[in-house]
Amino acid sequence: MKCRALWLLLLLCLSSVLALENITIDSENFDMVEYNGDISRWGKIMSPLDYGGSHRMSSFSDAAATFTFTGVAVYYISTLWPYSVNTTVTLDGQDPEQLNLTDPLASSSDGGSASSSYAVHWGRTGLANTTHKLVLSAGANQASPYTVVDAFIYTIDNGTVTTTSPTNTTNTTPIEAPRHKDITAVIIGVAIGALTLLIALALAVFCWRRRRNAQRADPWRSVLPPATSDPPSVSQLNAMGITYTPLTPDDTSVPNTACPSLIHMTAP
Secondary structure, rough: OHHHHHHHHHHHHHHHHHHHEEEEEEEOOOOOOOEEEOOOEEEEEEEEHHHHHEEEOOOOOOOEEEEEEEOOEEEEEEEOOOOOOOEEEEEEOOOOOOEEEEEEOOOOOOOOOEEEEEEEEEEEEOOOOHHHHHHHEEEOOOOOOOOEEEEEEEEEEEEOOOOOOOOOOOOOOOEOOOOOHHHHHHHHHHHHHHHHHHHHHHHHHHHHHHHHHHHHHHHHHHHHOOOOOOOOHHHHHHHOOOOOOOOOOOOOOOOOOOOOOOOOOOOO
C-alpha cells in the first residue's frame, strides 16, 4: 500500500512538471506564420545572429505577418540593429505595441546587417489556453518602415484546457531575456523529469528487494501446499520433488529413497 501511494505521488509530481512546455517557431514555419501579400515582398536575410540562421524582413508599409498559436504565453524573438528599426506587435486585436529593435550598444550606422544576437524582446503571459493571433507589422514614425520576423516562443499547458475567450493582461511592458531562455527552461524540465524517473526506479528496486527478502525468509511458503488436517498425498509429495516409497510390515529399516522427514513405526 505504501509503495502504491509513493508511486501515485511521483506520477502527480511528474505530470505537473510536464504540464507546461515551451515551443519555438522559426520564421520559415509557414504552417503557423502567415505572411500577407506575395512572399517575394519578404526578403530572407541570412545571418548567424538570427534564430535558425535567418529572418524575414519587409519594408512595405502594409506588410504584416500573423502568428497563430494555442497556449498560455507568447514571446517575440529578434536581433538588434545599429540603426533605427521598429516593429509593431498586436495580440488578439488589442492595442498595438511598438518595439524598438535598435542596438543601444552598437555604433550607429545608416544601414547594414544586425549587430546583436537574437533574444526575446517582447512577451505576454497569463493568457487563456485557447487560440491567439499575434500580428507583426511595420513600425510607425520611420523613414523606411520595417517588419521583422525571426522567431516566436509559445507555451502550451497540457494540464488545463479552456474554451473561454482570451483575457487581457496588464503586463504590456516589453521584456528582455537571455537568448537561450527557452533552452534553459527545457533543460530544467528535463533535469526534474530525470530526477523523478531515478526516484521512481529506486522505489521500484526497493519494493522488489523487499518482496524478495520476504520470500527468502520463508521459502517454503511458495512450495508447500496449503495446510490441512490430512497428511499430504503421494502426488503432492512428488510435485514438491520428494520421492516417497511406501513401507510394508516386513521392512526392518527405512529405505534411502524414502522421505527423511517420515518416521516408520511398527508395533512391538
